[in-house]
Amino acid sequence: MYNTVVDKHIRITEEPSNYDKLDEMETLDIVANINNEDKKVAEAVECVLPIVAKVVDETAARFEKGGRLFYIGAGTSGRLGILDASEIPPTFGMPYDKVIGLIAGGDNAIRKAVENAEDDTEQAWKDLLEYDINSNDVLVGIAASGTTPYVLGGIADAKQHGLLTVGITNNPGSPLAQASDIPIEVNVGPEFLTGSTRMKSGTSQKMVLNMISTGVMIRIGRVKGNKMVNMQLSNIKLIDRGTRYIMEETGLDYEAAEKALIKYGSVKLAIDALK
Template identity: 55%
Template structure:
């Protein structure tokens, strides 16, 4: 089957500049509603990736996200949320972006076009066969990401990808491709919109489900979260209070004594 880049196809909407704010909002909302349905079609692919992620993490490996532009930022966002939410070290889930950290805020021209740099960036972390790398690229044609996954394969490192085009060059080189086909964007080619939303939804699924499988959630509570501010401390107290049927004051004392929600609950029950 030939490769058709639907993310670059012409928008179904024209004369956007002539529309009222209300009209533009309705059209954006109409398009956004299609994204979860596109993700739903890819659930079997997403599950296959999560199985591999859990296997790697349980055996001492790490999860890497690698992308350029919006795709790279989405990976970094998901990776950065894992330590505070699930209490894992910052070197368990790692996000890389073409152009380096400066590209998180400002576009670095042509960074995604350097095919060798992705692998060089991964090597800075001494990547090995215990790890898994997920390449993120809406187009599925980003050289920085494609070549990185090729080199991973040569070095017996598991690979997956998230893209919004079927049969893309990226999907071909990934062991476990995820293809969420959201169709043309409201603004032609602006894949930060529906394609970016799809990436966020899929990344939520991957990290959240993997961490649940690793025991980082008890019931439906974040028992390993890092309590770095007053809001999170209060959340921890509430979890302990509800789980152990204690007053807020008793829960607060337990939390202060044991410093983590998990330890407070386990020590009380032991």
């Protein structure tokens, strides 16, 4: 179990902004300066790509054994994990219980902050136990500061139970980085609005999560070429997209491709049957 201690490491995410007198700036200058800071995010993420690739491969290997991917976080970090997890079923046709996002304070915290929820070091593991979590699973803790007790407690308990643990943080050398089997430390520098980690830090987290989940889905065969051949056909737009995928792969006209898609229920099944 993680014990809360006074953390004395340098918190880059809390350092003063490189800009001052924001309230006196012209509006165009505000948005231009935010954009200038955002340009730094992709470069910071580029520095950790080999580590992200390692997480993808390790996670895919566990998926082949029946494992799952869990995200835990508080506030913006928790919401980003839930956002990424929620897109996996419609995009890749995976069950909803294969990539799961959990937030400190439960589902109510998705829209409204739940007081003191992130300070509970024991709650994350309690939340995870509801999913019969086991050593084949992967736990990704997300915390810009790298000090969130909810995340640190979950990572500590997961390690004790043999899970692979990954920490995504924007403070190199933070407690989360030190506690995780694989730390992903994305140094985006101080925020435009001092301490507002929903900005560059949050953007970098979303980029890394996109890479992890999309990379895993590609590695386990949920993508063909560059197409989402296992996507859920939940609306007219997606049926049209799937129909066009089949047309490209088989040479059928639109009407025949659409009939095949409806008959087989997925792009992949239709293409496999037609070929």
